[in-house]
Amino acid sequence: MAGPEIKAPALREFPTVPALQPDATADVKCWVASEKIQEPLGFPGKLADDWQETHDRAIGRMGELLDKYRSLKVFMDACVHCGACTDKCHYFIGTGDPKNMPVARQDLMRSVYRRYFTPAGKMFPQLVGARDLTREVLDEWYSYYWQCSECRRCSVFCPYGIDTAEITMAGREILDAVGYGQKYSNEIIGKVHRVGNNLGLPGPALIDTLSGLEEDVKDDTGCDVRYPVDEKGAEVLLVTPSADFFAEPHIESTIGYGKVFHAAGISWTFSSMASEAGNFGMFIGNYDQLHKIAQRVRQAALELGVKRIVVGECGHAWRVAYAFWNTLTGIGAGANDPFAVELQKQLDPRYKQPAHICEVTWDLIQQGRLKFDKSANDHRIVTFHDSCNVARGSRMGDYAGGQFDIPRHIIKAVANKFHDMAPETIGERTFCCGGGGGVLTDELMDIRVKGALPRMEALQRVVDDNGVNFMATICAICKAQFSKVLPYYGFKSGMVGGVHQLVSTAIQLGNEQ
Amino acid sequence: MSLLFAILFYVAAAVFVGGLAYKIVDFARTPAPLKIPTTPAPISTPGVAFRMFREVVFFESLFKGNLWIWALGAAFHFGLALVLVRHLRYFLEPVPALIAFAQPFGMYAGFMMAAGLAGLWARRFLVERIRYISTYSDHLMLALLLTIAATGLGMKFVMHTDVIGVKAFFLGLMAFDIQPLPAHPGLYIHLACVALLMLVFPFSKLLHAPGIFFSPTRNQTDNPREARHLAPWAAKLEKN
Ligand code: HEM
Ligand code: HEM
Ligand code: SF4
Ligand code: SF4
DSSP states (O other): OOSSOOOOOOOOSSOOOOOOOTTTTTTOOOOBOOHHHHGGGTSOSSOOSSHHHHHHHHHHHHHHHHHHOHHHHHHHHHOOOOOTTTTOOHHHHHHOOGGGSHHHHHHHHHHHHHHHHOHHHHHOHHHHTOOOOOHHHHHHHHHHHTSOOOOOHHHHHOTTOOOHHHHHHHHHHHHHHTTOOBHHHHHHHHHHHHTSSTTOOOHHHHHHHHHHHHHHHHHHHSSOOOOOBSOTTOSEEEEOOGGGGTSTTHHHHHHHHHHHHHHHTOOEEBOSTTOOOOOHHHHTTOHHHHHHHHHHHHHHHHHHTOSEEEEOSOHHHHHIIIIIHHHHHOOSSOOOSHHHHHHHTTSOTTSOSSEEHHHHHHHHHHTTOOEEOGGGGTTOOEEEOOOHHHHHHOOOTTSTTHHHHHHHHHHHHHOSOBOOOOGGGSGGGOOOOSOOTTOOSGGGHHHHHHHTHHHHHHHHHHHHHHOOOEEEESOHHHHHHHHHHGGGGTOOGGGEEEHHHHHHHHEEOSOOO | OHHHHHHHHHHHHHHHHHHHHHHHHHHHHSOOOSOOOOSSOOSSHHHHHHHHHHHHHHOHHHHHHOHHHHHHHHHHHHHHHHHHHHHGGGTOSSOOHHHHHHHHHHHHHHHHHHHHHHHHHHHHHHSHHHHHHOOHHHHHHHHHHHHHHHHHHHHHHTSOOOHHHHHHHHHHHHTTOOOOOOOOHHHHHHHHHHHHHHHHGGGSGGGHHHHHHHOHHHHSOSOTTTSOOOOHHHHHHHHO
16 A cells, blocks of 8 residues: 555553644545445445535435434433543544544544534534534545444443434545535445445355365365355355455364354354345345345245244444344244234244354354364464444343353353453453544554554553463454454464454364374 | 513413424424434333433443543533422422421532533634534523523622512512512513523424434334334335
């Protein structure tokens, strides 16, 4: 990549709040989507030549969103500028740019909201920090709404639960509505519609890849572990992020999923129609896209006649699946409308719908249906990185916080050496990997590296104190981001991997002597 | 002067009640289309009620977030709550026993409230990042509340006013029968600022008080897999 060399900030021995460096990352911008990317999604191809038209469209869209989303409306009004969130964002910690403080990121929009939608801002703009929407403001939105990974860490600490991610989503939605979309996310969404997954891997290539995988696993284990696609009548439909099909280290977890189903004797299948669990519709805050992408899973489930729907290791995908699928597609339970009931009567009510692969594996472990040789993982000293969307946007199991325990239970069941990172950096307070929410693109490498700082500091501590050499996680984006970013901090890229990679290493497939 | 204050308070009360009611209705009728509680979140309705209780009474999230702000904010709001309870004696006749009981605590509450406000205000000057996010209105709001507290404490401890007369004035207001308001500069400032506070309440960040109850990240039950959650405008998308 051109431009100045990107350097990781130094790890701090005593993390303190950085001094403000105004506009430090104002110019870190991702590429803007072309007309060819924008138009198929129903967005204007580019900004209108006439500013007034863009202005009116943006304000109009904002008004619509304020009427559609209570979150946005309440969050615009409720913030008291108390400052509790100011030091909670990893991008602020890494860059020192004050506009990366969550409340300041919100204020980029709140200032405009006040000006156009509140009496105080209409009459006394200076007094309440209101400002007109200008081209400069829009550019600023583009910079800073694409420097937020929608990780929701700020919302944990806000006394009113103000979730900057909701405001970022609204900001991106308005930007799309005026033809100022982000290339990375919108291009990917286009691929899902055209091909079925984020990576643009067509059905035949998928089948090819997976049969190659079957051979590899056979060579490795001597077992006929299957990785089927589009098998009608299978019990389980596994929907996983497409990176799981060939990216490293993702594929190691895919191998693990297959082994778990094999060992438990559960019939399962991937789908070429729903070969993507990720849903970038959430990142751009666009309900229509979120909805359309999710429909593919519903359609696949109906066509294949599966009884259970299980989701692979992916953070935002799990949030969409867990929290939104029932709303969007009827995958879940408890519906009484014909649209959702059609699917829900097909799904087996004895299981959680959808279920996370970790829930499935942990259930099987508890039932004694999986056997492990834990010592197979003895070369690894493991820690676990909670992915933000799993931690703060979803749940696993039957109680609040199960999403923290279940992956750790699994790790401890398959490996002997496990150490958690510092408590203020895991669980609900976990730090984002720095690459989530649609910023996993090369042009944003600068903030991706800097945003990883707090996680890298916590990792360094367990590396020093406990000799940790493997950071497990259950998110495709975390895996991709860390693989790239770890070396900037002097760690090995291969240090990150999946929970089911550990499962895969230790699981006994029944043919051991 | 009595007439002036009477009009002022009628207007302020109307704006306060009307504006706040409008805002609350507006919050309530705006749908929350997706389940977005910040997890881990309670999985039952009583659990959500308990979470909300902890947020409103103990500022639980703020406690996790920043101890300084929490301590100062708690001192201010707790003081404010006691002071307001104590003030009910100007509006109720006879004074309920519970409020009479709270009177002695209320006196110190005024100091607690003022100290909290002063601390919060100091942060806006001393802490670089809070200074960065502060607007004029943030400062003015604290100034306003501090003026109310200072004049109130002044009347209590420095230059007394005729509290019986004040009570007669407000009881009269409520019966649409305007009584004379005791002449007292501290009281005039106190009351003018209170009226101003009521006037700006529905248009300012003071909406955090009703807002917290409508915050989807705090008031939603974490049960998306068990119950289908559908906003009316989202349901319409399914029809075509
Ligand atoms: C449901 C009731 C309320 C709750 C739960 C609540 C909660 C909070 C919290 C958590 C904060 C942030 C911490 C702080 O700065 O103190 C805050 C700030 C504030 N509250 Fe409240 N509040 C309530 C009612 C009120 C009322 C009735 C008023 C005014 C008369 C008020 C005035 C303020 C002000 C001015 C601030 C900002 C302080 C600053 O500038 O730092 N609050 N509130
Ligand atoms: C119409 C409404 C109000 C009236 C008639 C009123 C009247 C008074 C009076 C007469 C006093 C002196 C008490 C004494 O000498 O014993 C006082 C004290 C005080 N007032 Fe108010 N006030 C009103 C509203 C408020 C509000 C909304 C606040 C807070 C935001 C407030 C804060 C205080 C404080 C802190 C004191 C001193 C401590 C105390 O006596 O409790 N007042 N008020
Ligand atoms: S959601 Fe995450 S990335 Fe966005 S402002 Fe909040 S803490 Fe920062
Ligand atoms: S913590 Fe919440 S109320 Fe406080 S400044 Fe941040 S967003 Fe605003």
